Amino acid sequence: MIEERKLDVLRAIVEDYVDTHEPVGSKALVERHRLGVSPATIRNDMAALEDEGYITQPHTSAGRVPTDKGYRLFVDKLSTVKPLSGPERRAIEGFLAGAVGLDDVVNRTVRLLAQLTRQVAVVQYPSLTRSAVRHLEMVRLSDTRLMVVLITDTGRVEQRVVELPGVLGEDDVADLRARINSLITGHPLSEVPTLMADLPEAFAPDVRPNVTAVLATVLETLVEQVDERVVLAGTANLARGTALDFAGSIRPVLEALEEHVVLLRLFGETGHQQALHVSIGQENPHEGLRTASVVSTGYGADGIGGLASLGVVGPTRMDYPGTMGAVRAVARYVGQVLAEG
Amino acid sequence: MIEERKLDVLRAIVEDYVDTHEPVGSKALVERHRLGVSPATIRNDMAALEDEGYITQPHTSAGRVPTDKGYRLFVDKLSTVKPLSGPERRAIEGFLAGAVGLDDVVNRTVRLLAQLTRQVAVVQYPSLTRSAVRHLEMVRLSDTRLMVVLITDTGRVEQRVVELPGVLGEDDVADLRARINSLITGHPLSEVPTLMADLPEAFAPDVRPNVTAVLATVLETLVEQVDERVVLAGTANLARGTALDFAGSIRPVLEALEEHVVLLRLFGETGHQQALHVSIGQENPHEGLRTASVVSTGYGADGIGGLASLGVVGPTRMDYPGTMGAVRAVARYVGQVLAEG
DNA sequence: ACTTGGCACTCAACGGGCCTGAGTGCCAAG
DNA sequence: CTTGGCACTCAGGCCCGTTGAGTGCCAAGT
Numbered sequence: 001m002i003e004e005r006k007l008d009v010l011r012a013i014v015e016d017y018v019d020t021h022e023p024v025g026s027k028a029l030v031e032r033h034r035l036g037v038s039p040a041t042i043r044n045d046m047a048a049l050e051d052e053g054y055i056t057q058p059h060t061s062a063g064r065v066p067t068d069k070g071y072r073l074f075v076d077k078l079s080t081v082k083p084l085s086g087p088e089r090r091a092i093e094g095f096l097a098g099a100v101g102l103d104d105v106v107n108r109t110v111r112l113l114a115q116l117t118r119q120v121a122v123v124q125y126p127s128l129t130r131s132a133v134r135h136l137e138m139v140r141l142s143d144t145r146l147m148v149v150l151i152t153d154t155g156r157v158e159q160r161v162v163e164l165p166g167v168l169g170e171d172d173v174a175d176l177r178a179r180i181n182s183l184i185t186g187h188p189l190s191e192v193p194t195l196m197a198d199l200p201e202a203f204a205p206d207v208r209p210n211v212t213a214v215l216a217t218v219l220e221t222l223v224e225q226v227d228e229r230v231v232l233a234g235t236a237n238l239a240r241g242t243a244l245d246f247a248g249s250i251r252p253v254l255e256a257l258e259e260h261v262v263l264l265r266l267f268g269e270t271g272h273q274q275a276l277h278v279s280i281g282q283e284n285p286h287e288g289l290r291t292a293s294v295v296s297t298g299y300g301a302d303g304i305g306g307l308a309s310l311g312v313v314g315p316t317r318m319d320y321p322g323t324m325g326a327v328r329a330v331a332r333y334v335g336q337v338l339a340e341g
Numbered sequence: 342m343i344e345e346r347k348l349d350v351l352r353a354i355v356e357d358y359v360d361t362h363e364p365v366g367s368k369a370l371v372e373r374h375r376l377g378v379s380p381a382t383i384r385n386d387m388a389a390l391e392d393e394g395y396i397t398q399p400h401t402s403a404g405r406v407p408t409d410k411g412y413r414l415f416v417d418k419l420s421t422v423k424p425l426s427g428p429e430r431r432a433i434e435g436f437l438a439g440a441v442g443l444d445d446v447v448n449r450t451v452r453l454l455a456q457l458t459r460q461v462a463v464v465q466y467p468s469l470t471r472s473a474v475r476h477l478e479m480v481r482l483s484d485t486r487l488m489v490v491l492i493t494d495t496g497r498v499e500q501r502v503v504e505l506p507g508v509l510g511e512d513d514v515a516d517l518r519a520r521i522n523s524l525i526t527g528h529p530l531s532e533v534p535t536l537m538a539d540l541p542e543a544f545a546p547d548v549r550p551n552v553t554a555v556l557a558t559v560l561e562t563l564v565e566q567v568d569e570r571v572v573l574a575g576t577a578n579l580a581r582g583t584a585l586d587f588a589g590s591i592r593p594v595l596e597a598l599e600e601h602v603v604l605l606r607l608f609g610e611t612g613h614q615q616a617l618h619v620s621i622g623q624e625n626p627h628e629g630l631r632t633a634s635v636v637s638t639g640y641g642a643d644g645i646g647g648l649a650s651l652g653v654v655g656p657t658r659m660d661y662p663g664t665m666g667a668v669r670a671v672a673r674y675v676g677q678v679l680a681e682g
Numbered sequence: 683a684c685t686t687g688g689c690a691c692t693c694a695a696c697g698g699g700c701c702t703g704a705g706t707g708c709c710a711a712g
Numbered sequence: 713c714t715t716g717g718c719a720c721t722c723a724g725g726c727c728c729g730t731t732g733a734g735t736g737c738c739a740a741g742t
Contacts, residue, residue: 025705040715043706061705061722101501137490139476149478149490149498157490159498160442235576236595254577366734381686384735402693402734 008035009045010054011078014066018319021241023063068281068316071293075278075320082321084329088116092329096337102126102156106231109310109334114234116326119314122263125229126154126300126307126338127272133184133192136218138177143167148217152189154307154338162217165209172207176214189222228308230260230267237314245315246291256288257313267309272298274331276324281316292316295323299331300338310334349376350386351395352419355407359660362582364404409622409657412634416619416661423662425670429457433670437678443467443497447572450651450675455575457667460655463604466570467495467641467648467679468613474525474533477559479518484508489558493530495642495679503558506550513548517555530563569649571601571608578655586656587632597629598654608650613639615672617665622657633657636664640672642679651675 012033016024026039026046035042046064049055054070057063066074084092095112099105106123113121137149144167149159168176179202183195196218200211235257238250246253256262265285270277279294295318296311311327353374357365367380367387376383387405390396395411398404407415425433436453440446447464454462478490485508490500509517520543524536537559541552576598579591587594597603606626611618620635636659637652652668 023705027705038715039705040717041713044714047707057706059721059723061703061720063705134482135480135488137478137480139478139492141475147476147492149492151480151488151490151500157498157500159492233599236592236599239590239592239595249580251577251580254580258574258577364734368734379686380734381688382684385685388736398735400692400694402691402732404734 005035005037006045006049007073007078008033009042010049010066010070011074013046013049013055013064014070014074014078017065018317021317023058023065025063028063066317068283071280071316071320072283075280079321081276081328082325084116084325088326089329092116092333096333099337102154105334105337109330110231110233113310113312113326113330114237116330117312117314117323118234118240119237119312119318119323120232120234120257121310121312122257122267122296123231123310124264124267124308125231126156127228131156131307132186132188135185136177136180138173138214140168140170140173146173146214148214148221150218150221158221160217160221162214164213166207168207168210172210176211180218192222193219228264230263232257234312241315245317252288252290253292253313256286256292259286262286262289266294267296267311270296270298270309272300272307272309274298274300276328277311278320278324289313293318293320295320295327297327297331299335307335307338346376346378347386347390348414348419349374350383351390351407351411352415354387354390354396354405355411355415355419358406359658362658364399364406366404369404407658409624412621412657412661413624416621416665420662422617422669423666425457425666429667430670433457433674437674440678443495446675446678450671451572451574454651454653454667454671455578457671458653458655458664459575459581460578460653460659460664461573461575461598462651462653463598463608463637464572464651465605465608465649466572467497468569471529471531471613471641471648472497473527473529476526477518477521479514479555481509481511481514487514487555489555489562491559491562495648499562501558501562503555505554507548509548509551513551517544517552521559533563534560569605571604573598575653582656582658586658593629593631594633594654597627597633600627603627603630607635608637608652611637611639611650613641613648613650615639615641617669618652619661619665630654634659634661636661636668638668638672640676640679642676648676648679 009029012029012035013024016029016032026042029035029042030037030039046055050064054067054073055064056067058065092112096105096108099108106125110121110123113123131152131154133150134153135151137151139147139149141147141161144164146162146164146168147159148162149157151157179199180196183199184192187195196215199215200208203211235254238253266279274297276295276297281293282290284290284292284294292313293316294311294313296309298309300307310331312323314323350370353370353376354365357370357373367383370376370383371378371380387396391398391405395408395414396405397408399406433453437446437449440449447466451462451464454464472493472495474491475494476492478492480488480490482488482502485505487503487505487509488500489503490498492498520540521537524540525533528536537556540556541549544552576595579594607620615638617636617638622634623631625631625633625635633654634657635652635654637650639648639650641648651672653664655664
């Protein structure tokens, strides 16, 4: 069928272009791929593909280059995620196995991903709100100052200092600590506000303002941490392809990467689903990433995603099958590591 | 005197070159600066400066460009640190004033510095070993697992999980916590090992192994944190000057910046002294920074430096007086903010 | 002993003209 | 629907002359 061959041609164009970084012509195509037809036939197909907006010519006498729409079709219909090679798998395991503590896991993961894909890797810290309380510790700093430390089952620690409206003695603190912990330990952070709603009423009126202040701070910690953390690695990889990639300047991309909020929104939109998500060029919401593609996926300690996301940012002209394979594999392994730790 | 005018000429060359980003010739020099002599005279001086290695010609029919040695002389002898303007000072104050918590202070500082200098800013987290213990908290996770949380007076929190060789009851933990805290609270971390040396002997032989395990973990926390953290901002500024700066490619610079260890070593060499430290081009120990200059200084809560360092990385052709002024000012303000918090 | 104007020289950068070759679109025949 | 043939386009490389900024040197001036 003609339709089918046209898709073959598009696939071949994407593969060659990703490989050579040069516009690909009809003659080169038939030489590199066993398409079984002549260059002239290919030209007809290419003209059709161009009419439909999947490919374009940089200038009249040049070959074709895929458009964002072309890459989209390629990713959706024409390619399969490429599984990692044996050595690569072993490298991942070895690299992540030695990790101690959450920070170490995240740092190793992002470096690993950058190295595997030779692109910029982005890893979001496991979301606070989706994990559960392991312990809430309170430390008296003075009569009216209290440090609150929240420890989650993903190993994350958040602390805040509370200025109390009144004095709170050592005994009061111990009492409060015990009560709060028995209420919320083991529960997901998302349930904490509900669980603690009635707590102030259990206390005598004179300490109640203090209790309220502490609870307010705890809740604030939960809310503010929606402002999640991300870590990057491999930014130097942006400077590889130089002029060709990223429409000449990597500056807007670097700027976008520095605004972590942008990256978090990007991840947030996918809802930390475990499915691979690919956002190509113009599809990206942020201006600075219009010349880039993002491959991301959710990951989590339970092995079915949901905690947070990770991914890579690279030129639209990237090796999608390989990159997607690496992202998926790393997400799985890090989920596994988190589940064990 | 001739010697003096030669230095004037060098200063003028550096200033013009930083300004225009183009090799500067004798004619342009006399026009832009009131040197009171003719271009021909300047040419003689320039020839001498070139013989002495302070300036060089990119090619025969071009103007002169300062060498690393030229910049060095300029920084050491020919320039004065430029104080910030009123609005800039106010911007710093306003920007840092709203900070809550150590993370926030550090993040705001690094962003601020990047914005002020329009270069890459690097801020090291206040060193753990140089700050003092505010509190050591211990949380029983199970009969044989204990979480140790160390809180410093710079607001930093470090936590570790200890696997105990035996069982430790709630009372034992409370006892141990009280003893350790009375021993080390308020003391610099560097003194902690000495202070705790004799502690195990104060306990009954049956719990002693547990005590030893906890202490070992605390000490380990102190040691491992020599592995300090740094944060970056403004890497997009590297992509401004494009081809001219950094000998064409910013890649090695980006790579160097990603190796935080490199940056820490850089800072470590200056010993966190409050004096401004400038490292120019080839003077840099790390290969990737041979085309860059680093302006850094120590900062600290006591206002006289010593806790950690911060600075900026930029092209050797940078505005040294302005950058040095910004770095110094930011270091002072952040020290102030830390002292207050 | 410096300074300066004059002068010849060098050479990167720029632009124009030419050629080449890769690649295309179209068409008529198979 | 495929294919070979053919005319056409145009970026990129190359050669070359021009331009102009900038230099080094020298002899005259103060």
